[in-house]
Amino acid sequence: MNPNLTALQAYPFEKLRALFADIRTPAMAHIALSIGEPKHASPDFVANAIKDNIDKLSNYPTTKGIPELRQAIAHWATQRFSLSTLDPETEILPVNGTREALFAFAQTVVAPSPDALVCSPNPFYQIYEGAALLAGAQPEFLACRVENNFIPDFAAVSPDVWQRCQLLFICTPGNPSGAVMSSAQLKALIALADQYDFVIASDECYSELYFDEASPPPGLLQACAELGRNDYERCVVFHSLSKRSNLPGLRSGFVAGDATILKDFLLYRTYHGCAMPVQHQLASVAAWNDEAHVKANRDLYRQKFAEVLDILDGCLDVSQPDASFYLWAKTPISDTEFAKGLFEQQHVTVLPGSYLSREVDGYNPGANYVRMALVAEAAQCADAAHRVKAYVQSLKERGAC
Numbered sequence: 001m002n003p004n005l006t007a008l009q010a011y012p013f014e015k016l017r018a019l020f021a022d023i024r025t026p027a028m029a030h031i032a033l034s035i036g037e038p039k040h041a042s043p044d045f046v047a048n049a050i051k052d053n054i055d056k057l058s059n060y061p062t063t064k065g066i067p068e069l070r071q072a073i074a075h076w077a078t079q080r081f082s083l084s085t086l087d088p089e090t091e092i093l094p095v096n097g098t099r100e101a102l103f104a105f106a107q108t109v110v111a112p113s114p115d116a117l118v119c120s121p122n123p124f125y126q127i128y129e130g131a132a133l134l135a136g137a138q139p140e141f142l143a144c145r146v147e148n149n150f151i152p153d154f155a156a157v158s159p160d161v162w163q164r165c166q167l168l169f170i171c172t173p174g175n176p177s178g179a180v181m182s183s184a185q186l187k188a189l190i191a192l193a194d195q196y197d198f199v200i201a202s203d204e205c206y207s208e209l210y211f212d213e214a215s216p217p218p219g220l221l222q223a224c225a226e227l228g229r230n231d232y233e234r235c236v237v238f239h240s241l242s243k244r245s246n247l248p249g250l251r252s253g254f255v256a257g258d259a260t261i262l263k264d265f266l267l268y269r270t271y272h273g274c275a276m277p278v279q280h281q282l283a284s285v286a287a288w289n290d291e292a293h294v295k296a297n298r299d300l301y302r303q304k305f306a307e308v309l310d311i312l313d314g315c316l317d318v319s320q321p322d323a324s325f326y327l328w329a330k331t332p333i334s335d336t337e338f339a340k341g342l343f344e345q346q347h348v349t350v351l352p353g354s355y356l357s358r359e360v361d362g363y364n365p366g367a368n369y370v371r372m373a374l375v376a377e378a379a380q381c382a383d384a385a386h387r388v389k390a391y392v393q394s395l396k397e398r399g400a401c
Contacts, residue, residue, distance in 0.1 A: 002134070005134070008130055012126060013034070013035065013351075015352075015355045016355065019336060019352075020340065020349075023340070023344050025343065025347045026346070029347070031347065031376060031383060031384040031387070032348075032349045033348060033349060033372040033373050033376070033381075033384055034349040034351040034371075036175070036375060037248055037375060038242065038246040038247075038375050039375045040300055040375075041246065042245070042247050042249075042250075043246070043247075043287065043293045045286055046245065046250070046283045046287050047283075049283040050282075050283045052282075053278065053282045054279060056277070056278035056279040057277075060275075061275035061276055061277055061278045061281065062275055063269050063274070064093065064094075064266060065275075065276060066281050066282070067088065068282070069281045069284055069285050069288075070089070072285045072288040072289055073088065073092050073094070073254045073256070074086045074091075074092055075289075076288045077256060080207075080216070080219075081218070081219045081221055081222035081225070082222055082225060083225045083230075084230055085230055090259040090262065090263070091259050091262060092262075093254060093256075094252070094254050094276050094281060094284070095252075095253050095255055095274070096252065096274055096276055097248075097253050098203060098239070098240045098242075098253045099127055100251075101253065102127050102131060102169070102201065102203060102238055103134075104265075104272060104274070105236070105238075105255070106118060106131035106134075106167055107134070107135050108268040109135075109167050110132070110137045110166050111166065112136025112137065115164050116136065116138065116164065117140045117161060117165045117166065118132035118135070118168075118169065119139075119141075119157070119165050119168045120132075120140070120168070121141075121142055121151075121170065122143050122357050122365055123175075123176055123353060123357035123365060123366040124141070124171070124356065125175050126356070128169040137166060141357075141358050142157060144179070144365055145365060149179050150179040151179050151181055151185065154185075154188065154189060154192065155188075162192060162195070165196060166198055166199065167198060168193070168198055168199070168200050168201065169201050170189070170201070170202050170220075171204075171206075172202065172203075172204060173204075173206040173209070173210070173217055175206065175356075176326050176351075176353065176356055176371040177321060177328040178206070178321025178322050178323050178326050179321065180217040180218075180322035182218065183222065183223050183226060186202075186218065186222075186223035187227060190223060190235065193234045193235070194234065197234075198234070199234050199235075199236065199258075199261065200220060200235050200236070201238065202219065202220035202236070202237045204217075204219050204237050204239055205243055205253070206243055207244075207323070208244040208297075208298070209301055209323055210298065210322070211298075211301075211305070213298075217322070219237055221235065221256065221257060231258065232258045234258060234261075235257045236257035236261055236262070239253055240253035241253060241284060243325070244287075244294055244297070245293060246297060250283065251276075252276060252281075252283075301325055303378060304381045305374060307381070307382050307385070308381050308384075311385035311386055311389060312329075312385055312388065312389060315392050315393075316330065316388070317329065318330065325373055325375055326371050327371070327372040327374065328369055328370075329350075329369060329372060330369055331368050331369060331370055332392065332395060333395065334367070335352035335366070335368050335369055338350075338352070338370060339351070339352045339370055341395075342387075345391055345394065346391050348384050348388060350371065350372050350388075351371045352366075352370055353365075353366030353369030353370055353371060354367045372384075372388075
C-alpha cells in the first residue's frame with residue numbers, strides 16, 4: 001500500500017459524524033448548514049441538454065473535451081476576466097469538477113522529494129493537503145488570520161519556504177471565509193512565483209457568488225492579463241459549474257492557464273481516465289453560455305445573507321463575506337462544543353473551523369470559528385439563524401459565554 005495514505009486525516013464530515021455520535025436531537029426538522037452543496041434549482045435547460053443528447057452514451061469521450069465546450073469556456077472566461085486571449089486548443093481543459101482536478105494537478109506538477117513543499121491557506125479545502133501528501137510533498141500551511149482579512153500574509157513567508165515550494169494553492173473567494181484576494185495581491189504572488197519558480201493553482205470555484213454586481217472578484221488570469229502576461233506562465237485557474245449554476249451533480253468544470261503545464265496535465269489525465277461524458281459536455285456548453293441564471297442565483301444568496309445577518313446581529317461575531325455562500329462565525333465557546341451543543345439543542349449542523357485547519361506551532365487559525373453554508377432555501381436559512389440565536393442566548397443565560 002502507498003505509505004503516504006497513512007498521513008491522510010479523516011475528512012471533516014467524518015469528524016463531524018464522530019462528534020455527533022449518540023446525541024439525541026429534539027423533535028424538530030434538521031437543518032444542515034455544514035456542507036457546501038448548492039440547493040437552489042438547477043437550470044432546466046441544462047437538464048434538457050442532457051436529455052437531448054442522451055444518445056451520446058454510445059460515444060467514448062475524449063480527455064481533451066469537445067471543441068464546442070472549450071470554445072464556450074474560452075468565451076466565458078475571456079469576457080468575465082477581461083482577457084485579451086485564451087486559446088481553447090492549448091490553454092483549457094474540461095474536468096469533472098474542481099475537486100478531482102485539484103488533486104490530479106498536484107500529481108502532475110510536483111516532483112516528489114523530502115524537501116518538496118506544497119503551500120496552501122489554513123483553513124483550507126482538504127483536497128490541497130491530500131494532494132500534496134500523495135504527490136510526495138509536505139503541506140506547508142499559511143495561516144489566515146482575521147487581522148489580515150483571512151488571507152495569508154504571503155510577505156511574511158520565509159525565503160526558505162518559497163525556495164522549497166513547488167506548488168501554491170490559493171482559494172479566492174476563500175473557503176471557508178469568503179475572502180477575496182485583490183488584483184494587487186495576485187500580482188505580488190505572480191512575482192514570487194517568478195522569483196522562486198513555483199506554480200500557482202488558483203481555486204476560483206466561488207468566483208460567481210458575489211454581492212456587488214459592479215465588482216466581481218478578480219481572478220489570477222485577469223491579474224496576468226493586467227501585467228501583459230498573456231502566456232499565463234506558472235499560473236493555472238480552476239472553475240466549476242457546481243456553485244455558479246447549482247450543478248454539483250454534473251461534475252463539470254475546467255482548468256485554464258499556462259499551456260506548457262496544461263500539456264503535461266493532459267498527458268497525466270489521458271492515463272488517469274477521467275474524461276467527461278459527451279452529454280455532460282454539451283450540457284456544460286449550455287450552462288457556460290448563459291448568465292441570466294447565474295445572476296438570479298446571486299440574487300437569491302443576497303436575500304438570504306441579508307435576512308440571516310439581520311437575525312444574527314448582536315448574537316455572533318459574524319459579518320457578510322466578500323463573496324461565496326459561507327458565513328465564517330466566531331464562537332463564544334470552543335468551535336466543537338458550539339457545534340455539538342447547537343446540534344443537540346436545535347438540530348442545526350454547522351462545521352467546526354478546527355476541522356478545516358491544522359495546528360501549526362501551537363496555533364490553529366480555524367479554532368473558535370464555525371462555517372455556515374447558506375445553501376438551503378431562504379425560509380430554512382432564516383429558521384436556522386433563529387435557532388442559532390436561541391442557542392447562543394441559552395449559553396449566555398447559563399453563563400457559558
